[in-house]
Amino acid sequence: MPGRGGRNTNRGSNASPNVRPLQPLDVVMCATMGRGDMTNLAFSLSELGRSQSFRVSLLALSRRHVWPRFRDSAWVWTDGRRTLGLASVRPRSGGASWELSHLFADADLDVSIQDLLEAATRASASHGAERVFLRVPAESDVLSAARRAGFFPGCRETLYSGRPYPSRVGRGLLDVDSKLRTHRDEDDHDLFRIYNAATPVRVRQLVGMTLDQWRSSRERCPGRRWRRVFEIDGSVSGLLETTVNFGVGILDLSVHPDYVALTPDLVDAGLKSLSRAKTVFVMAPEYVPALGRALEDRGFRAAGDFAALVNSTARMVRERVPSRSSLVAAE
Numbered sequence: 563m564p565g566r567g568g569r570n571t572n573r574g575s576n577a578s579p580n581v582r583p584l585q586p587l588d589v590v591m592c593a594t595m596g597r598g599d600m601t602n603l604a605f606s607l608s609e610l611g612r613s614q615s616f617r618v619s620l621l622a623l624s625r626r627h628v629w630p631r632f633r634d635s636a637w638v639w640t641d642g643r644r645t646l647g648l649a650s651v652r653p654r655s656g657g658a659s660w661e662l663s664h665l666f667a668d669a670d671l672d673v674s675i676q677d678l679l680e681a682a683t684r685a686s687a688s689h690g691a692e693r694v695f696l697r698v699p700a701e702s703d704v705l706s707a708a709r710r711a712g713f714f715p716g717c718r719e720t721l722y723s724g725r726p727y728p729s730r731v732g733r734g735l736l737d738v739d740s741k742l743r744t745h746r747d748e749d750d751h752d753l754f755r756i757y758n759a760a761t762p763v764r765v766r767q768l769v770g771m772t773l774d775q776w777r778s779s780r781e782r783c784p785g786r787r788w789r790r791v792f793e794i795d796g797s798v799s800g801l802l803e804t805t806v807n808f809g810v811g812i813l814d815l816s817v818h819p820d821y822v823a824l825t826p827d828l829v830d831a832g833l834k835s836l837s838r839a840k841t842v843f844v845m846a847p848e849y850v851p852a853l854g855r856a857l858e859d860r861g862f863r864a865a866g867d868f869a870a871l872v873n874s875t876a877r878m879v880r881e882r883v884p885s886r887s888s889l890v891a892a893e
Contacts, residue, residue: 579639579640579641579646580639580640581637581638581639581674581677581678581681582637582638582640583636583637583638583685584623584624584636584637584638584648584650585638586624588620588624588638588640588645589617589620589621589624591640591643591644591645592616592620592645600616600647600648600666600667601614601666602614602616602619602664602665602666603665603667603675603698603699603702603704604649604662604663604664604665604696604697604698605697605698605699605721605866605868606661606781607781607783607812607843607845608663608781608782608783608784609663610783610810610812610843611807611808611809611810616648616666619648619650619664620645620648623636623648623650623664624636635650635651635682635685635686635689636648636649636650636651636664636682637649637650637678637681637682637685639674639677639678646667647666647667647674647675647678648664648665648666648678649662649664649665649666649678649679649681649682650662650663650664650665650682651663651682651683651685651686651691651694653691654695654778654779654780654781654782655777655778655779655780655781655782656774656777656778656779657689657690657691657778658690658691658692658693658774658775658778658779659691659692659693659694659695659770659775659778659779660686660689660691660693660694660695661694661695661696661781662679662682662694662695662696662697665678665679665698665704675704675707675708676707676708676710676711679696679707679708679711679713679873680711680712682694683711683712683873683875684875686875687875692775692778692874692875693768693769693770693775693779693872693873693874693875694713694872694873694875695779695870695871695872695873696708696713696870696871696872696873697719697868697869697870697871698869698871699866699867699868699869700718700868700869701867702869705869705871708871709871711873712873712874713871713873714871714872714873714874715870715871716764716765716768716769716869716870716871716872717762717765717847717848717849717870718847718867718868718869718870719845719846719847719848719867719868719870720845720846720848720854720864720866720867720868721843721844721845721846721864721865721866721867721868722843722844722845722846722854722858722862722863722864722865723841723842723843723844723862723863723865724841724842724857724860724861724862724863725840725841725842725861726811726833726834726836726837726838726839726842727833727861736824736827738792738824738827738828738830738831739831741792741793741794742790742791742792742793742802742831743790743791743793744789744790744791745789745790745791745801746791749791749798749801750773750777751773752791752797752798753791753798753801753816754773754776756798756799756800756801756816756817756818757776757816759818759819760816760817760818760819760849760850761849762849765847765849768872768874769872781814783805783807784805784807785805785806785807785808785810786805786806786807787803787804788803788804788835789801789803790802790803792817792821792824792828794821799817799818799821800815800816800817800818800821800824801814801815801816801817802814802815802828802831803815804832804835804836806836806838806839809839809840809841810839810841810843811836811840811841811842811843812842812843812844813829813832813833813836813842813843813844814844814845815828815829815832815844822852823852825852825853825856826856826859826860829853829857829860830860833860842862843865844857844862845868847870
């Protein structure tokens with residue numbers, strides 16, 4: 563891993579590499595030099611089903627870069643004639659929470675992932691972000707660089723994939739369909755209560771301890787979305803959210819611990835609404851084992867294990883200068 567300011571040189575180049583904001587000419591540089599074989603090391607639900615090609619991502623980001631809100635939200639690692647790496651951030655459901663949507667790095671070069679992450683995080687802070695989220699494969703080499711860049715581990719997650727099938731709703735413990743209704747804004751107070759009851763405090767301390775922080779941190783996926791709350795005796799006890807985009811379905815489920823036994827029935831209700839999707843994906847946190855078991859019983863298989871990390875930008879907002887994390891000493 564190179565030091566700050568490109569003190570470590572790259573193979574095949576005498577120029578000192580540096581991290582700078584994305585420029586339109588970087589797309590031309592990438593095409594001219596034949597770059598395009600790098601893999602996106604960051605994972606977000608909103609990118610499922612989309613091309614993860616470095617060239618395609620670079621072109622899409624350069625188009626987004628002209629919008630004022632996203633200016634300086636993408637950073638490249640370059641030696642002046644080659645684009646060696648890329649990091650891009652964007653907001654989640656609110657301006658206080660951003661996420662790394664793209665993190666490209668060439669494993670054959672000494673690319674400073676740490677510098678890319680720090681630059682992208684500072685850019686998020688300048689746009690008002692209080693937290694920046696990063697999800698990477700659980701055993702990724704990126705983890706050590708991310709921790710040195712100030713990212714703290716939140717939890718492990720398993721991505722499940724499967725196909726929808728004729729639902730068994732109404733044959734389980736409860737007629738779930740009769741207990742579901744369309745989500746209303748005022749339901750968020752009850753849903754935040756469920757989030758507090760179902761989420762370990764160590765995760766809440768990173769993701770959000772207030773209603774606004776929780777709202778802002780929720781992932782957004784493109785496509786047609788249905789949000790329904792689950793009511794028992796007039797009390798909101800869960801949230802079922804599904805999204806479909808070009809044949810890719812996403813299912814998100816949260817339920818109060820008192821009603822965790824109804825998880826299989828709620829999964830069935832979600833799959834029923836995703837019947838037109840070709841593939842359905844579900845991200846199951848490690849602290850919700852009932853969700854993983856329900857999915858496996860319905861033929862879903864694990865498609866990958868991930869580590870979710872969070873960086874609080876409060877320090878960066880105060881200092882406005884790059885700073886190494888004290889976590890370096892803890893590794």
